[in-house]
Amino acid sequence: MNAKYVNPFLKAVEHVLGQFGIVDITKKSLQTKEDMSIESDVTAFVGVVGDIRGNVAYAFSEETAKKLASAMMMGMPVEALNDMTRSALAELSNMFTGNAAAIFESEKCHLDITPPSLVVGEEVLFVLSFFQTLTVSIDTAIGTIDIHIGLEV
Amino acid sequence: MESTKTLLKDMTGIDIVKMSVPTEQVGEVDSMGVCTTITFAGKCKGRFMIDMPPELALAMVSNMSGEKMDSIKYKLFLAGIAEMNNIIAGDANTVLNNQYALGLRLAPPIVFTGKNMIVATAKMDAVFIEASTELGPIKINIAFEGGIEV
C-alpha cells in the first residue's frame, strides 16, 4: 500500500482532535505489516467501501481512551470507561474516518464509510486485515494513538 | 436467517439445534470470545456480527478446512472465521441487494478474540438471534443505522 493513503487519515485525526482542544500532535513512526493484528486496550474501527475497500482502526491505551472521552465531553472527568464513553469513542472513530473520506473525495476518490464499532477486553487479538497494512503512531498530549490502515490497494 | 442456518450446516457440518426468535439488542454486546464483523454501506449502513465461544469456533473451522485447529491465535483459524463470515454476509447481502436494491457493499471481515470483550457502537440499533449447537451457542447480531423492524 502506498504511503499517500496515510496522509488523509493523519490530517483528519489532527483536525478532529484539534476541535477537542488536543493539539501538539507529532508523528512518531510509520510501519508496514504483512497482516494486521493489533493488541491494545481499546480499538475502534470503521470500514470503507467505494473506490477503495478496507478497514481502519484507531487503537489506544485505556488511559488515553479516558482522556479522549473526557476531551470530547468538554473536559468532564472520566474515571472509567462505561457504555456512554465507549459509544463516544466509537463516534470519534467515525469522525476521524468521515473527515478522511472528505479529503479523499476532494482528490476524486469516492469512499463511503460504514458504522463504527469499538472493542475493549483482555488479551484481545484483533485482526483488521489479512492483507498488508500501514500503522502510524502519533504522540499527543494525552498519549499515543495508533492509526492502523488496512486498505485493499 | 434461514440462509445462515443452511450455510453453517453446509460449511461446518455443525447442526443448529435451536434458534431463538429475533430479539432486540439494546446497548453493547458482551462477546463470548471469538467475534467477527463485516460492516457495509450503500443506501443504508450497518454491521453483521457473529459471536461464539472459542470451542465452537475451533470446531467449525476445523470441520471446514479438514485440518484440526487448537489455537485461536493461529492465522489460518482467524482467516477461516473471516471467510465463514464473508460467505454468510455475502449471501445475505445478495438477497438484500436483489430484493430491495440497496446497493450494499461489504467492507472486509474483521476478527477479534479475547476475554471479557465488550463491543460497542455509536447510535445503532440491532437485533440478535441466538442459536444453540451441540458445541455451544452462536449469536448473530445484525445492526442497521437508524434501526430495523423486528
Add this chain to the structure above:
Amino acid sequence: MSKRVLIVDDSPMIHNMLRKTLEGNGYEVCADASNGREGVHLYEKLQPDIVFMDITMPIMDGIEAVKCIKDKYKEAKIIMLTAMGDEEIMSQAEEAGVDIFLKKPFNDFKIISAIANIV
C-alpha cells in the same frame, strides 16, 4: 495428464479447501494467487486449463482479472467462485467473460460438476 488448475482467492482458507477438493478428484493445483494481479501474472506464466477466481480481492479484483486474461486468451476457462452474487455483479462477471458463476459455500459436487461443464 491431469488438468491443471489455478486458484485465485484472497483467503488462505479457500486455497486449502479448494486444493483438497480438486486434488481429491484427480486435478492438479498448479498455483494459488491471492489477488487479481498475481492471478493474471500466474495465468500467463503457467497457462493452466482452469481458473477459479474470487471477486473481492485486494490490488485487482476478480472481474478486472478475468477481463485481462480473456482479452489475451479467449480460450481461458474461468469459474467465478464468490460470496457476493447480486444481479449487478453477475452481469459484470458475464460481460467480463466468466464461463461459470458459482456461489460460496461450495462442496465437491458443485466444483466437480462445474469443471465437467466447461472442459
